[in-house]
Amino acid sequence: MHLVPSVNIPSFDYIFKYIIIGDTCVGKSCLLLQFTDKRFQPVHDVTVGAEFGTRTVTVEGRPIKIRVWDTAGQERFRSITRSYYRGAAGVLLVYDITRRETFDHLASWLEDARQHANNDRNTSTMMLIGNKCDHSPRRRVVSEEEGERFAKENGLLFLETSARTAHNVDDAFIKTASNIFKNIKDGVFDVSNCESSGITVGYGIASQKGRCCS
Protein backbone atom coordinates (compact mmCIF):
# COMPACT_ATOMS: atom_id res chain seq x y z
CA MET A 1 0.00 0.00 0.00
CA HIS A 2 1.28 3.47 -0.89
CA LEU A 3 0.64 6.29 1.50
CA VAL A 4 0.29 9.63 -0.25
CA PRO A 5 1.30 12.53 1.98
CA SER A 6 -1.43 15.13 2.22
CA VAL A 7 -0.42 18.51 0.85
CA ASN A 8 -2.20 21.54 2.20
CA ILE A 9 -3.04 23.51 -0.93
CA PRO A 10 -5.33 26.48 -0.26
CA SER A 11 -8.67 25.95 -1.99
CA PHE A 12 -9.19 29.51 -3.15
CA ASP A 13 -7.91 31.83 -5.83
CA TYR A 14 -7.96 34.93 -3.66
CA ILE A 15 -8.70 36.05 -0.11
CA PHE A 16 -10.50 39.39 0.17
CA LYS A 17 -10.40 41.35 3.42
CA TYR A 18 -13.70 43.05 4.36
CA ILE A 19 -14.72 45.27 7.23
CA ILE A 20 -18.27 45.95 8.43
CA ILE A 21 -18.82 49.39 9.93
CA GLY A 22 -21.73 51.52 11.14
CA ASP A 23 -23.45 52.63 14.35
CA THR A 24 -24.03 50.30 17.26
CA CYS A 25 -27.07 47.98 17.02
CA VAL A 26 -27.60 48.35 13.24
CA GLY A 27 -27.07 44.59 12.84
CA LYS A 28 -23.43 44.26 11.72
CA SER A 29 -22.72 41.11 13.77
CA CYS A 30 -26.04 39.59 12.71
CA LEU A 31 -25.26 40.17 9.03
CA LEU A 32 -21.91 38.41 9.45
CA LEU A 33 -23.47 35.52 11.39
CA GLN A 34 -26.17 35.10 8.74
CA PHE A 35 -23.50 35.11 6.00
CA THR A 36 -21.11 32.66 7.68
CA ASP A 37 -23.49 30.41 9.69
CA LYS A 38 -26.98 31.06 8.25
CA ARG A 39 -28.22 31.90 11.74
CA PHE A 40 -29.88 34.92 13.34
CA GLN A 41 -29.03 36.19 16.81
CA PRO A 42 -32.09 37.96 18.27
CA VAL A 43 -30.21 39.44 21.26
CA HIS A 44 -27.81 42.37 20.90
CA ASP A 45 -24.38 41.13 21.90
CA VAL A 46 -22.21 44.29 21.91
CA THR A 47 -19.04 43.84 19.87
CA VAL A 48 -15.91 44.89 21.72
CA GLY A 49 -13.12 45.92 19.36
CA ALA A 50 -13.71 43.56 16.43
CA GLU A 51 -14.75 39.99 15.64
CA PHE A 52 -13.87 37.83 12.71
CA GLY A 53 -15.57 35.42 10.29
CA THR A 54 -14.86 33.77 6.94
CA ARG A 55 -16.71 32.05 4.10
CA THR A 56 -15.64 30.91 0.66
CA VAL A 57 -17.89 31.97 -2.24
CA THR A 58 -17.74 31.46 -5.99
CA VAL A 59 -17.35 34.45 -8.28
CA GLU A 60 -17.31 33.78 -12.03
CA GLY A 61 -16.50 30.14 -11.24
CA ARG A 62 -13.51 31.06 -9.05
CA PRO A 63 -13.32 30.21 -5.32
CA ILE A 64 -12.81 33.38 -3.27
CA LYS A 65 -12.39 33.37 0.48
CA ILE A 66 -13.97 36.39 2.17
CA ARG A 67 -12.36 37.28 5.50
CA VAL A 68 -14.56 39.68 7.43
CA TRP A 69 -13.76 41.94 10.38
CA ASP A 70 -16.97 42.94 12.15
CA THR A 71 -16.10 46.13 14.04
CA ALA A 72 -17.69 47.62 17.18
CA GLY A 73 -20.17 50.40 16.48
CA GLN A 74 -20.01 52.06 19.88
CA GLU A 75 -18.22 55.40 19.83
CA ARG A 76 -15.94 54.42 22.75
CA PHE A 77 -14.31 51.70 20.58
CA ARG A 78 -13.81 53.96 17.54
CA SER A 79 -10.03 54.38 17.89
CA ILE A 80 -9.53 50.59 18.31
CA THR A 81 -11.73 49.70 15.35
CA ARG A 82 -9.89 52.16 13.07
CA SER A 83 -6.86 49.88 13.35
CA TYR A 84 -8.83 47.13 11.53
CA TYR A 85 -9.64 49.33 8.51
CA ARG A 86 -6.24 49.19 6.90
CA GLY A 87 -6.10 47.32 3.63
CA ALA A 88 -9.82 46.45 3.45
CA ALA A 89 -10.72 45.47 -0.12
CA GLY A 90 -14.43 45.55 0.76
CA VAL A 91 -16.20 47.90 3.15
CA LEU A 92 -19.80 47.19 4.20
CA LEU A 93 -21.31 50.37 5.65
CA VAL A 94 -24.51 49.56 7.54
CA TYR A 95 -27.44 51.64 8.84
CA ASP A 96 -30.80 50.66 10.32
CA ILE A 97 -33.80 51.73 8.20
CA THR A 98 -35.83 52.18 11.41
CA ARG A 99 -33.38 54.59 13.11
CA ARG A 100 -32.77 57.91 11.36
CA GLU A 101 -29.63 58.77 13.36
CA THR A 102 -27.83 55.71 12.01
CA PHE A 103 -28.39 57.09 8.49
CA ASP A 104 -27.34 60.61 9.54
CA HIS A 105 -24.00 59.27 10.80
CA LEU A 106 -23.10 57.63 7.46
CA ALA A 107 -21.03 60.60 6.24
CA SER A 108 -18.77 60.37 9.27
CA TRP A 109 -18.31 56.57 8.86
CA LEU A 110 -17.54 57.06 5.20
CA GLU A 111 -14.94 59.70 5.94
CA ASP A 112 -13.30 57.32 8.43
CA ALA A 113 -13.31 54.49 5.90
CA ARG A 114 -11.86 56.64 3.12
CA GLN A 115 -9.15 57.92 5.45
CA HIS A 116 -8.14 54.62 7.05
CA ALA A 117 -9.26 51.68 4.88
CA ASN A 118 -7.07 51.57 1.86
CA ASN A 119 -4.10 52.95 0.08
CA ASP A 120 -4.00 56.39 -1.47
CA ARG A 121 -5.62 55.07 -4.65
CA ASN A 122 -8.89 54.50 -2.76
CA THR A 123 -9.50 51.13 -4.34
CA SER A 124 -11.87 49.65 -1.73
CA THR A 125 -15.27 48.54 -2.95
CA MET A 126 -17.87 50.05 -0.64
CA MET A 127 -21.40 48.68 -0.21
CA LEU A 128 -24.06 50.69 1.62
CA ILE A 129 -26.52 48.43 3.47
CA GLY A 130 -29.92 49.51 4.81
CA ASN A 131 -30.56 46.68 7.28
CA LYS A 132 -33.71 45.44 9.10
CA CYS A 133 -35.97 45.72 6.04
CA ASP A 134 -38.10 42.89 7.51
CA HIS A 135 -39.68 45.40 9.91
CA SER A 136 -43.21 46.55 9.10
CA PRO A 137 -43.39 49.60 6.77
CA ARG A 138 -44.79 51.62 9.72
CA ARG A 139 -41.42 51.38 11.48
CA ARG A 140 -39.38 52.49 8.47
CA VAL A 141 -37.97 56.04 8.74
CA VAL A 142 -35.40 55.96 5.92
CA SER A 143 -36.86 55.29 2.47
CA GLU A 144 -35.13 53.02 -0.02
CA GLU A 145 -34.82 56.03 -2.40
CA GLU A 146 -32.88 58.00 0.25
CA GLY A 147 -30.48 55.11 0.66
CA GLU A 148 -30.07 54.78 -3.09
CA ARG A 149 -29.45 58.53 -3.46
CA PHE A 150 -26.77 58.57 -0.73
CA ALA A 151 -25.06 55.58 -2.35
CA LYS A 152 -25.15 57.15 -5.81
CA GLU A 153 -23.81 60.50 -4.58
CA ASN A 154 -20.91 58.78 -2.84
CA GLY A 155 -20.05 56.09 -5.39
CA LEU A 156 -21.23 53.15 -3.27
CA LEU A 157 -23.07 49.96 -4.16
CA PHE A 158 -26.41 49.68 -2.35
CA LEU A 159 -28.77 47.02 -1.01
CA GLU A 160 -31.43 46.76 1.64
CA THR A 161 -31.08 43.60 3.73
CA SER A 162 -32.56 41.66 6.60
CA ALA A 163 -30.20 39.70 8.79
CA ARG A 164 -33.32 38.17 10.35
CA THR A 165 -34.82 36.67 7.16
CA ALA A 166 -31.46 36.56 5.26
CA HIS A 167 -32.97 38.74 2.50
CA ASN A 168 -30.10 40.04 0.29
CA VAL A 169 -27.43 39.11 2.86
CA ASP A 170 -25.44 36.77 0.59
CA ASP A 171 -25.93 39.24 -2.26
CA ALA A 172 -24.39 42.09 -0.27
CA PHE A 173 -21.19 40.12 0.37
CA ILE A 174 -21.03 38.48 -3.06
CA LYS A 175 -21.77 41.61 -5.14
CA THR A 176 -18.95 43.34 -3.28
CA ALA A 177 -16.66 40.40 -4.11
CA SER A 178 -17.72 40.50 -7.79
CA ASN A 179 -16.80 44.18 -7.96
CA ILE A 180 -13.40 43.54 -6.35
CA PHE A 181 -12.83 40.64 -8.76
CA LYS A 182 -13.70 42.90 -11.71
CA ASN A 183 -11.22 45.48 -10.43
CA ILE A 184 -8.51 42.79 -10.24
CA LYS A 185 -9.22 41.83 -13.86
CA ASP A 186 -9.13 45.52 -14.86
CA GLY A 187 -5.73 45.89 -13.18
CA VAL A 188 -6.95 48.43 -10.60
CA PHE A 189 -5.13 46.69 -7.73
CA ASP A 190 -1.51 45.97 -7.06
CA VAL A 191 -2.31 42.44 -5.82
CA SER A 192 1.36 41.79 -5.08
CA ASN A 193 0.96 44.16 -2.11
CA CYS A 194 -1.53 42.30 0.10
CA GLU A 195 -1.24 44.72 2.98
CA SER A 196 -2.52 47.72 1.09
CA SER A 197 -4.86 46.03 -1.41
CA GLY A 198 -6.60 43.70 1.10
CA ILE A 199 -6.21 40.88 -1.43
CA THR A 200 -4.20 37.72 -0.84
CA VAL A 201 -3.38 35.65 -3.90
CA GLY A 202 -4.06 31.91 -3.54
CA TYR A 203 -1.58 29.19 -4.47
CA GLY A 204 -3.03 28.40 -7.91
CA ILE A 205 -3.03 31.97 -9.17
CA ALA A 206 0.30 32.75 -7.52
CA SER A 207 2.08 29.83 -9.18
CA GLN A 208 0.67 30.95 -12.56
CA LYS A 209 1.99 34.46 -11.98
CA GLY A 210 5.11 33.51 -10.03
CA ARG A 211 4.16 35.14 -6.74
CA CYS A 212 2.32 34.37 -3.52
CA CYS A 213 1.33 36.37 -0.48
CA SER A 214 0.09 34.76 2.71
Ligand SMILES: Nc1nc2c(ncn2[C@@H]2O[C@H](COP(=O)(O)OP(=O)(O)OP(=O)(O)O)[C@@H](O)[C@H]2O)c(=O)[nH]1
Ligand atom coordinates in the same frame (compact mmCIF):
# COMPACT_ATOMS: atom_id res chain seq x y z
N1 LIG B 1 -35.68 42.73 12.95
C1 LIG B 1 -34.37 42.71 12.76
N2 LIG B 1 -33.53 42.80 13.81
C2 LIG B 1 -32.19 42.75 13.56
C3 LIG B 1 -31.67 42.62 12.25
N3 LIG B 1 -30.32 42.61 12.32
C4 LIG B 1 -30.03 42.73 13.63
N4 LIG B 1 -31.14 42.81 14.38
C5 LIG B 1 -31.20 42.97 15.83
O1 LIG B 1 -30.57 44.20 16.17
C6 LIG B 1 -29.82 44.06 17.38
C7 LIG B 1 -28.37 44.47 17.15
O2 LIG B 1 -27.74 43.57 16.26
P1 LIG B 1 -26.13 43.37 16.23
O3 LIG B 1 -25.81 42.59 15.03
O4 LIG B 1 -25.67 42.83 17.54
O5 LIG B 1 -25.66 44.90 16.09
P2 LIG B 1 -24.21 45.50 15.81
O6 LIG B 1 -24.35 46.51 14.74
O7 LIG B 1 -23.22 44.40 15.58
O8 LIG B 1 -23.91 46.24 17.20
P3 LIG B 1 -22.46 46.59 17.89
O9 LIG B 1 -21.76 45.29 18.12
O10 LIG B 1 -22.80 47.29 19.18
O11 LIG B 1 -21.72 47.49 16.95
C8 LIG B 1 -29.99 42.62 17.83
O12 LIG B 1 -31.00 42.57 18.80
C9 LIG B 1 -30.41 41.90 16.56
O13 LIG B 1 -31.18 40.76 16.83
C10 LIG B 1 -32.60 42.52 11.16
O14 LIG B 1 -32.25 42.42 9.97
N5 LIG B 1 -33.93 42.58 11.47
